[in-house]
Amino acid sequence: MKIGCPREIKNHENRVGLTPNAACAYVQAGHEVLVESGAGLGSGLSDQEYVAAGAQILPGPAEVWGAAEMIVKVKEPLEPEYPLMRPGQLVYAYFHFAADESLFRACLERRIVALAYETVQEGRALPLLKPMSEVAGRMACLMGAFYISSPQGGPGLLPMGVTGVAPAEVLILGGGVVGTNAAHIAAGLNANVVLLDISLARLEYLDEIMPANVLSLYNDPVTLETRLKTADIIIGAVLIPGARAPRLIRREHLKLMKPGSVMVDVAIDQGGCFETSRPTTHSRPTFVVDEVIHYCVANMPGAYARTSTFALSNATVSYGLKLAAEGVEKACRESEALRLGLNMYQGRITCKPVAEAFGRLDIYAPAAEVIA
Numbered sequence: 001m002k003i004g005c006p007r008e009i010k011n012h013e014n015r016v017g018l019t020p021n022a023a024c025a026y027v028q029a030g031h032e033v034l035v036e037s038g039a040g041l042g043s044g045l046s047d048q049e050y051v052a053a054g055a056q057i058l059p060g061p062a063e064v065w066g067a068a069e070m071i072v073k074v075k076e077p078l079e080p081e082y083p084l085m086r087p088g089q090l091v092y093a094y095f096h097f098a099a100d101e102s103l104f105r106a107c108l109e110r111r112i113v114a115l116a117y118e119t120v121q122e123g124r125a126l127p128l129l130k131p132m133s134e135v136a137g138r139m140a141c142l143m144g145a146f147y148i149s150s151p152q153g154g155p156g157l158l159p160m161g162v163t164g165v166a167p168a169e170v171l172i173l174g175g176g177v178v179g180t181n182a183a184h185i186a187a188g189l190n191a192n193v194v195l196l197d198i199s200l201a202r203l204e205y206l207d208e209i210m211p212a213n214v215l216s217l218y219n220d221p222v223t224l225e226t227r228l229k230t231a232d233i234i235i236g237a238v239l240i241p242g243a244r245a246p247r248l249i250r251r252e253h254l255k256l257m258k259p260g261s262v263m264v265d266v267a268i269d270q271g272g273c274f275e276t277s278r279p280t281t282h283s284r285p286t287f288v289v290d291e292v293i294h295y296c297v298a299n300m301p302g303a304y305a306r307t308s309t310f311a312l313s314n315a316t317v318s319y320g321l322k323l324a325a326e327g328v329e330k331a332c333r334e335s336e337a338l339r340l341g342l343n344m345y346q347g348r349i350t351c352k353p354v355a356e357a358f359g360r361l362d363i364y365a366p367a368a369e370v371i372a
């Protein structure tokens with residue numbers, strides 16, 4: 001199969017879909033790998049490294065999208081890429097459809113096959129979301145710590161405190177991969193951490209593994225309101241796979257919070273879990289609503305591109321090799337994990353939460369039926 005890897009064009013997106021080692025694995029399996037010139041530079045990977053791995057370098061996105069049967073990339077296609085998508089072309093990437101209606105329409109109209117990293121599921125685990133969630137969770141805490149400093153408009157709190165002065169309080173909504181990683185870093189910074197979740201099984205696990213300065217609690221509206229009043233940094237990390245994130249913090253809640261407190265909405269790629277969130281970019285990551293600083297960058301791991309590229313490519317390559325070897329239909333028939341990742345198939349929606357998000361159950365059919 002011809003595997004294409006274009007350069008990412010999202011703002012400050014320096015990751016790339018394939019490392020040279022992953023390209024080599026596809027080549028050794030008998031595939032042709034076509035990489036856009038300069039695609040890896042943001043992650044410190046040169047064209048020469050891809051050539052040494054057996055890939056071909058093509059000059060621009062039109063050549064890569066035009067020749068490849070399967071595109072391997074990081075972020076969802078953006079507007080300039082919409083006309084390049086071809087009917088029946090397999091695009092293996094993050095999509096987060098529920099948060100982006102124009103992408104949803106474009107992919108339907110172009111009749112692509114969308115295999116979305118974020119909904120590939122093994123048991124309860126999301127193996128292709130996990131590596132980026134680890135990065136984003138660890139990073140969320142660093143961003144919160146940075147923006148509560150005085151020069152950034154924050155209250156001037158050192159997160160870990162000093163002798164005789166209390167540390168900051170970090171409130172984390174959602175104790176999954178993002179939340180757990182954020183909590184570990186916050187705890188390591190000596191902050192007081194409160195972690196909220198609604199899964200009792202998850203809370204039990206968190207109680208066992210978290211250090212003493214992390215308090216894990218069941219998330220209900222009263223607990224959330226109480227904790228909002230004392231938090232200095234709030235990290236939004238809830239997820240209902242495929243669906244729009246629930247808006248847990250409403251605009252009226254901001255009045256309860258301390259002025260200058262920082263909210264990091266990691267779940268912004270699924271629409272955000274704060275009502276006042278809107279996607280921002282690494283060029284202008286924050287905005288202020290009612291004296292509360294909002295950080296809502298939708299591609300946080302792009303800031304630590306090299307680490308993220310290796311972590312993502314390591315996770316996607318084994319599923320990608322199966323898709324390339326067997327074709328999407330057979331691979332999805334054999335693997336439930338991949339079937340759950342299939343969001344669109346040539347004009348049909350195959351992921352129910354995505355169809356529900358846009359009221360398009362009329363063109364929804366279960367993946368198993370569509371690829372039978």
Ligand SMILES: NC(=O)c1ccc[n+]([C@@H]2O[C@H](COP(=O)([O-])OP(=O)(O)OC[C@H]3O[C@@H](n4cnc5c(N)ncnc54)[C@H](O)[C@@H]3O)[C@@H](O)[C@H]2O)c1
Nearest residue numbers: 132133136174175176177178197198238239267298299300
């Ligand atoms: N902005 C970025 O760059 C970026 C990067 C990586 C991940 N993400 C996003 O971060 C979010 C979290 O990802 P994850 O990998 O941690 O998911 P996860 O499935 O591991 O964890 C989500 C957790 O949210 C909990 N939850 C669900 N509803 C809740 C509620 N009402 N209150 C409290 N907890 C609730 C679940 O029980 C689960 O433990 C996702 O939307 C993901 O797409 C964003």
